[in-house]
Amino acid sequence: MAEKVTIATVARHARVSRQTVSNVLNTPHIVREETRQRVQEAIDVLGYRVSQAARQMRTGRSRLIAMRIEPTRDGINGSVLDRFLHGLTETAELAGYRVLLYTAGDTQREIAAYDDLLSAYDLDGFVLTGTDHGDARTTWLAQREVAFVAFGRPWDDPTAHPWVDVDGAAGTARATEHLLERGHRRVGFLGWPAGSGVGDDRRSGWRESLRAAGIDPAGLDRAVDDGIAEGEWSMRDLLSSGEPPTAVVCASDSLALGALQAVRATDPAVAVVGFDDTPVAAAVGLTSVSQPLGEAAARCVDLLTAVLDGDQQSPEPVLLQPSLVLRHTA
Amino acid sequence: MAEKVTIATVARHARVSRQTVSNVLNTPHIVREETRQRVQEAIDVLGYRVSQAARQMRTGRSRLIAMRIEPTRDGINGSVLDRFLHGLTETAELAGYRVLLYTAGDTQREIAAYDDLLSAYDLDGFVLTGTDHGDARTTWLAQREVAFVAFGRPWDDPTAHPWVDVDGAAGTARATEHLLERGHRRVGFLGWPAGSGVGDDRRSGWRESLRAAGIDPAGLDRAVDDGIAEGEWSMRDLLSSGEPPTAVVCASDSLALGALQAVRATDPAVAVVGFDDTPVAAAVGLTSVSQPLGEAAARCVDLLTAVLDGDQQSPEPVLLQPSLVLRHTA
DNA sequence: AGGCAGGATTGGATCGTTCAAGTTTCTGGA
DNA sequence: TCCAGAAACTTGAACGATCCAATCCTGCCT
Structure with a gap:
């Protein structure tokens, strides 16, 4: 020894x-x-x-960043954050940081977790995911001058804090335009109820693309919670409406998967496009909008290290462009 | 302030x-x-x-455990470890430990990572996944008396170190028996080339079940690398053989997915069972063997804390039983 | 009252690093 | 040759917890 x-x-x-x-x-x-x-x-x-411990004690820095890991949800959407996490760990390591995981039931407890992580482990910074309107977490962190980056825009004020995001509207727009080029006119949309930043953003891309092509989007969309079952019945509803769409863009692969089932039972010619390019989409041949998650994670690390090294207090936000992965369904 | x-x-x-x-x-x-x-x-x-830093400096313990995160692979099999990771983080938190992530290209570099994590961060223990024959990592860790648990058996010597595993043979056996009960006689198997502990284990469950039913397994199986494409062509091969199976058990959902495509193109009546119950399986209605991953993670934490608290040097290993999730394909 | 065992509590020393403030060495210009 | 000023290097003093050994109680027995 x-x-x-x-x-x-x-x-x-x-x-x-x-x-x-x-x-x-x-x-x-x-x-x-x-x-x-x-x-x-x-x-x-x-x-x-x-010895990180000794260094940390003197400097108060730990070279540790934290990300929240969600309870195992439906497995389809969870995979998006998992892929992001993989990228984050890899890039952070290159920058000399390690990733620490934590869980939290709700926002309240997440803030308690911050408190704990900061005082006990001297965490250097946080990577938030899935920000929403008036996010209590970001205000708390900003108030205490804790370094953090969000993967997801601050929907109220784009300069509120550093962020990286993927342009969801551009993604649905690209999908919609692709369908229009293929000759579809009545392109429907399956999305979430108004109020969520991400959901509204994705819907707007579809809406504006239709308008730009001179098509009235009214009556062509549905708003439901995320899930395969929800996707299926709302698609059935859409297909049995007065002017059924010949193609549909969805806000998630879950919805798209449900829509696909409805389509197969009714009119297999209807085209379907999902969102997120999850493994499930790849497996069933679903055309889907793909987010550059590895790139997003890397840019998160960039921004965070910029803040931590004191280079800039609020580095320029990053908005990445998604791409459309063509498969059998559209 | x-x-x-x-x-x-x-x-x-x-x-x-x-x-x-x-x-x-x-x-x-x-x-x-x-x-x-x-x-x-x-x-x-x-x-x-x-202050963990101060405590750590004096005691050399950090209340941190580490798990390796693999590079984003095909997304189907990766989800298994991701689900395990979720469970691990949750349970570890309850026991007062946090999970630190690290990456490593190969075994060589993984050992270098141990060295770094141990001396720089004073890590308390490791959770290894996917052990194999003559694993260099376990010997290295054992030699230095570092606490660790493996999710996966030590295939050479079952008492080599603490471990938690899922009885793969029992899983494929259950699947095979289910198919036999449904009246199938020629039940095939799609697995990996001999040599991997996990693969051989899963194959043996199928083989023994057939033998117990008085059926000769010869010629009813194929050995290929993991992947959807591999599953498809080897299933086609199996179906065009002299005595084609009427059902097939697969070593993974990837293989099963491929098999399913071959089946649909040839003889839709052939039953298919996958392994791991991934989200993809759920989405396409694939019957699959499900591992109790949350439970496995929890038991890993149990064993690790037992070692760390010095209760026992080598706590009893845990072998969990998988279950068969019935869906459309079998 | 004195002695004593045992539990409860205390005061330094210590872990390995960085910060702040010092001391020495070097360099070049008058 | 001398000296200012910069560069290179050194020396205590933290950081906040725990370990160790010593001290203080408290109740009990003689």
Whole structure:
């Protein structure tokens, strides 16, 4: 069992003071090149590694960022955040940060979790997902000057805090235009009830595209909660209306999957496009709008490190463009 | 900006020494009840929280456990580990631990990651997933007496280290028996090439069930790498053989999905059963063997905390039973 | 009243790092 | 040669908790 290697061990071995070793690690430019090399060599030989605990105690920084992990939900939509998490972990690691996970039942408890994570673990920052109108979490964090980035726009004030998001409206617009090009005129939309930022955004892309093509969107859409069953019955409803659509754009793959079932039972010629390009969509051949999740995660890390390194208080937000993945259903 | 609350602040407020506060926190039974209450009250009033960094520096424990997160793979099989991760985070939190994520390209680099995590972050333990024959990781960890649990058996020596696993053979056996009960006789199997612990295990469940029913399994199975495409062509191959099966059990949902496509194109009456009960299976109505992932994660935390608290050096391993989720395809 | 065992409580020392303030060494211009 | 000023390096003093060893009670027995 080898002796524990501390900064003092390295200092002794390289015949310099502890502080010089610390400087080699943190501010190499103020150390003479020759000395730097000697210290670096000692570090390598001894296999020294900084103790995050000790560093953290002095500096109050932990090189840890946290992301919330949701309870295992339906598995279709959950996969989006999981993929984002994978990307986040990889990119954060490259930037020298690690990702810590936490859970929280509701917003109330999520804020309690922040409090705990900050005071106990000295967390450096948070990555929020799924922001909503008047999000209590962002106000709490901003008030305490905690660094954070949101994956999802602040729907009330776009400059409220740093964020990265995918342009949902552009995604549904692209899907709608694709269907129009294929000759469809009555393109329907299955989305969520008004009020959610993401949902309204996705609906607007479809609506504006229709309008731009001179088509009145009235009566061509439905608003339901997310889910396969909901998708199925609202699609049946849409198909049995006065002027049934010949194609439909959906706000999620769950809805699209349900719609697909309704379509197969009624009129298999109707085209369906989903949103999120989940594994399920890939498996059943569903055309879907794909979010660049890895890219989004990477940009989140960029923004967060920019804030943490003090480069800028509020770096420029990032809005990424989704792409349409064509498969059998449209 | 409130003054930072340390153990000394609490001590002053409760008119006791720091050590007594520490005792209230760590060894409450040696503190007089009256004092304990007074201290506890001060803690609540002041909103005190222990600084993990300081504690960690003195004790070398961090109340952090790590799990590896794989690069975003095909999305179908990845979801299994994601669901496990969700469960792990939730249960660990209840036990007072948090989950730290890390990535690693190969076994070599995974071991380097251990080294880093241990010396820099003083990690308490690891949860390994997907162990294989002669796993280099487990030997490395065991040698250094690092606490860890594996989700997956040590295929060489069942007492090598604490583990939790799901009885794959029982799963495929249950699936096979279900098909036999439904009147099928020639029940096929689509699995992976021999050599992987998990794969061999799942294949054996099918083989033994057939034998027990007096059926010769020879020629009824295929061994291919995992994937939808692989599932499809090997199923086509099986269906065009001399004595084609009337039902097939698969080692994964990916294979089953491929098989399903082959079946639809050839003979829709052939039954298909998958493995893992992924969201995709649920979406397409695929009957599948379901692993109790939440339970598995919980038991992993149990075993790990048992080791960490020093209760037992090597707690009893846990083998959980999977269940068959019946849907349309079988 | 004195002695004593045992539990309850306390005061330094310590973990490994960084910060702040010092001291030494180097450099170049008068 | 001397000296100012910068560069390079060193030395205590934290950070906040826990460990260790020592001290203080408290009740009980003689």
